[in-house]
Amino acid sequence: xxxxxxxxxxxxxxxxxxxxxxxxxxxxxxxxxxxxxxxxxxxxxxxxxxxxxxxxxxxxxxxxxxxxxxxxxxxxxxxxxxxxxxxxxxxxxxxxxxxxxxxxxxxxxxxxxxxxxxxxxxxxxxxxxxxxxxxxxxxxxxxxxxxxxxxxxxxxxxxxxxxxxxxxxxxxxxxxxxxxxxxxxxxxxxxxxxxxxxxxxxxxxxxxxxxxxxxxxxxxxxxxxxxxxxx
Amino acid sequence: xxxxxxxxxxxxxxxxxxxxxxxxxxxxxxxxxxxxxxxxxxxxxxxxxxxxxxxxxxxxxxxxxxxxxxxxxxxxxxxxxxxxxxxxxxxxxxxxxxxxxxxxxxxxxxxxxxxxxxxxxxxxxxxxxxxxxxxxxxxxxxxxxxxxxxxxxxxxxxxxxxxxxxxxxxxxxxxxxxxxxxxxxxxxxxxxxxxxxxxxxxxxxxxxxxxxxxxxxxxxxxxxxxxxxxxxxxxxxxxxxxxxxxxxxxxxxxxxxxxxxxxxxx
Numbered sequence: 001x002x003x004x005x006x007x008x009x010x011x012x013x014x015x016x017x018x019x020x021x022x023x024x025x026x027x028x029x030x031x032x033x034x035x036x037x038x039x040x041x042x043x044x045x046x047x048x049x050x051x052x053x054x055x056x057x058x059x060x061x062x063x064x065x066x067x068x069x070x071x072x073x074x075x076x077x078x079x080x081x082x083x084x085x086x087x088x089x090x091x092x093x094x095x096x097x098x099x100x101x102x103x104x105x106x107x108x109x110x111x112x113x114x115x116x117x118x119x120x121x122x123x124x125x126x127x128x129x130x131x132x133x134x135x136x137x138x139x140x141x142x143x144x145x146x147x148x149x150x151x152x153x154x155x156x157x158x159x160x161x162x163x164x165x166x167x168x169x170x171x172x173x174x175x176x177x178x179x180x181x182x183x184x185x186x187x188x189x190x191x192x193x194x195x196x197x198x199x200x201x202x203x204x205x206x207x208x209x210x211x212x213x214x215x216x217x218x219x220x221x222x223x224x225x226x227x228x229x230x231x
Numbered sequence: 232x233x234x235x236x237x238x239x240x241x242x243x244x245x246x247x248x249x250x251x252x253x254x255x256x257x258x259x260x261x262x263x264x265x266x267x268x269x270x271x272x273x274x275x276x277x278x279x280x281x282x283x284x285x286x287x288x289x290x291x292x293x294x295x296x297x298x299x300x301x302x303x304x305x306x307x308x309x310x311x312x313x314x315x316x317x318x319x320x321x322x323x324x325x326x327x328x329x330x331x332x333x334x335x336x337x338x339x340x341x342x343x344x345x346x347x348x349x350x351x352x353x354x355x356x357x358x359x360x361x362x363x364x365x366x367x368x369x370x371x372x373x374x375x376x377x378x379x380x381x382x383x384x385x386x387x388x389x390x391x392x393x394x395x396x397x398x399x400x401x402x403x404x405x406x407x408x409x410x411x412x413x414x415x416x417x418x419x420x421x422x423x424x425x426x427x428x429x430x431x432x433x434x435x436x437x438x439x440x441x442x443x444x445x446x447x448x449x450x451x452x453x454x455x456x457x458x459x460x461x462x463x464x465x466x467x468x469x470x471x472x473x474x475x476x477x478x479x480x481x482x483x484x485x486x487x488x489x490x491x492x493x494x495x496x497x
Contacts, residue, residue, distance in 0.1 A: 006238060022241050029249045036257035043264045045271060053264075060261045076262060080254040088249055104242075109235060113242030 004170060005102035006109065021107040028092050028104065070208065071215035078214055081121055085114060086207035093169060093199025097192060103199070106169040108162065115162035118210045119154070126217030135217065161209060168202045345481070381422050384452045384463050385429035391461070396434055402456045403435045410438045411455045413445050415464070430454075
């Protein structure tokens with residue numbers, strides 16, 4: 001039993017090895033994109049919509065509302081980024097009940113990749129919204145003495161994001177693996193259910209944290225509440 | 232620990248690809264549709280609101296119109312009432328006037344009747360008296376009556392006051408001594424002489440007398456000098472008779488009128 005999908009080798013072409021992480025990521029990507037494409041092929045503006053369209057609209061409107069609540073800005077600027085993060089992590093974790101499937105979020109490379117994406121997305125959105133100098137100024141606030149700590153904070157929260165998601169999902173897989181050897185009947189299924197729940201919670205946490213970081217970067221320091229939100 | 236940079240990079244790239252794919256196939260489309268629907272609903276609400284406003288406005292207009300109509304109706308009713316009142320008064324007044332005019336017409340017709348009756352009476356009585364007188368005069372041998380008339384005439388000339396005589400004299404002189412005698416009968420020469428002598432004796436010596444006969448006089452004689460006349464005839468008696476008749480008749484008419492008025496008021 002592999003704890004991480006990294007160690008699963010699907011295909012080897014020359015020096016390149018297609019491991020399970022990338023393979024399952026592709027599967028998830030193909031699934032999400034394919035379903036989205038299928039549904040959004042024929043959308044209806046009229047109130048009598050298909051139930052699939054209704055599902056997607058519900059998801060999108062929930063995402064928008066969440067983003068609006070956190071950022072107190074127009075959610076459509078961040079919808080794609082945050083929405084993609086959430087959907088990818090959520091679907092990856094949700095498919096964990098399929099035998100033979102290993103969630104790609106259980107790989108440190110996937111979570112690190114996502115965390116790095118957030119790490120770069122924060123200044124991207126911040127500079128786009130506030131301009132370069134204005135954005136950079138927030139590193140020396142409230143005093144210039146805080147500059148190194150701000151930078152450390154930025155880096156450490158990215159690391160924390162990556163490790164949090166990785167640890168939770170990997171531990172879920174690992175617990176199931178351990179329990180299988182101790183009590184192979186029924187108990188792993190309960191833990192699997194718990195793992196699904198944790199997977200959804202982690203998807204939510206990851207997306208919300210990304211939103212909060214982006215919000216704090218894009219919002220001027222209007223109140224102390226914003227600083228508190230920044231962990 | 233050996234870091235698999237390729238997997239890390241691949242995962243970042245995978246994420247970016249997924250981001251682009253979902254943006255294209257999911258978020259853009261869904262957001263667009265949702266926004267469109269929202270816009271449509273907002274439009275419809277706006278439309279409904281404007282329609283409602285319109286309807287409200289129309290309702291208000293209709294209410295206003297109704298009120299105006301009611302007001303107009305009331306005014307018209309009032310006018311019609313007044314008009315009918317006025318018309319009633321006018322009609323009553325007209326009826327009264329008509330009654331009055333009818334009464335006056337009736338009065339006039341009574342008056343006319345009275346007059347015509349009197350005329351008739353006068354004519355008849357004149358005729359009667361004339362015919363009676365004629366017959367009487369005829370029966371009482373002509374000559375003597377005529378003589379009598381002429382002698383009465385002569386007496387009258389004789390009995391005229393001196394002032395009158397003088398006046399007559401002057402008038403005769405003014406009119407070239409022409410004196411006209413009109414009689415209802417033919418005057419023979421003896422009687423002419425008698426008249427001539429009476430005139431010459433009492434009024435003027437130089438008078439030239441001309442004789443004429445006229446049926447109008449009925450029975451009598453008349454002397455005319457330049458508008459002044461001295462006469463004796465039955466006509467004058469008849470005039471007196473007519474006057475007394477008229478008096479009598481008018482009294483009768485008044486009596487009947489007062490009787491009628493009394494009947495009316497009763």
